[in-house]
Amino acid sequence: MSQRIYLTDPTCEQFAGKVVSRREEDGSWWLELDRTCFYVEGGGQPSDAGTIGAANVLRVFEHEGHVWHVVDRPVPENDVIGRVNMAVRHDYSVQHTGQHILSQAYWRLFAAATSSFHLTDKSVSIDLSLGDMTEAQIAAGEALANEIIRRGLPIGTSFHDDRETLPEELRKSPVVKGPIRLVSVGDFDMCPCGGTHVATTAEVQFIKVLATERTRGRTRVIFVCGERALREYARRIASDNVLAQMLSAPYAEQPEAIERLLTTEKELRRERTRLSRELMEYRAVSASPHSTFTWGTYFEFPEWNEEMDDAKYLLAAISRMRRPAVAVLVMPQDPARIFISSSSALEAGAMLRQLYAKYDGKGGGNAHAAQGSLPAAQVQDALETLRETLSQ
Ligand SMILES: [Zn+2]
The missing domain is CATH 2.40.30.130 (Elongation Factor Tu (Ef-tu); domain 3)
Known part of the structure; x- marks a missing residue:
């Protein structure tokens, strides 16, 4: 060994x-x-x-x-x-020591035991055995941990061969075989641990809880200590400054500014829908037919580069306002999207299925509306086939 x-x-x-x-x-x-x-x-x-x-x-x-x-x-x-690499070691030791302090804080205040600890080069978290911790409780644990950090308590290590004589105040029971290594944070915390720690709590500098997640009767507390906390703070300030410029609003007024933007955006969207429907109805009334047959009128929009919702609304409006009518619209990407509407005796879905018997594509629909896709190279040919069918 x-x-x-x-x-x-x-x-x-x-x-x-x-x-x-x-x-x-x-x-x-x-x-x-x-x-x-x-x-x-x-x-x-x-x-x-x-x-x-x-x-x-x-x-x-x-x-x-x-x-x-x-x-x-x-x-x-x-x-x-x-x-x-002592820089990496020191960072891990700072986060790990911070974890001892925070775990003891939640244990003392709320009897919330730490059931697991996870540290990577990017994140630190503990899982607490209480599932319904409030924001106030999380903040109280963080405040106590920071108070302990400011006291500059020494971190001590001791080895114990005899399990029977372990101190009673241990935060958790040892799980390893052989001699037990106990790590203490002044007289605040003591627990068995094989990890690396700093010499005094002052080296942890401070602890900041970033987020909590509640899962299956546990609360996960995600936090940062020391230099990591400072870097996190710097990142957030940089982000706030960008937002302050974009929104022309200082930090404290940003939530309100964003809410105003979202409300305006919602109103604009609603207004846009209303206007585009009005426009589609106008276009449905004024559209020139491609052909007029004994059964009704045929409309064709072979290159639609506008919104899909508008396309559907336009076809429905033609069906309603120019009946009996068949209208076909193609969005020219590859595969092309094809939309058919009908207010005649000819069924839209049946017309599309007829095309699929001859061309490659997929889609479906009912008597009044159908939609699907076609390889772009087959669109012209398919439209010709459709016109021929409609003329018979
Ligand atoms: Zn430890």
């Missing part, structure tokens, strides 16, 4: 180790070392990044009692130097 240096010395950045075993798996290289200061993924925290020799460490995980370092190229030497 590799010695895990980070458990006792979280500041260790570089170490000399020996390769005790190697594997090659699907184009990646696995190394087992006699000792490592790379954090081994687990407990919701990803593994550390860094290098072993000239290779980049992609992932460190435990499998069947062995700690494997997945690297991006072969490492031929047996004596190697490992270097941990």
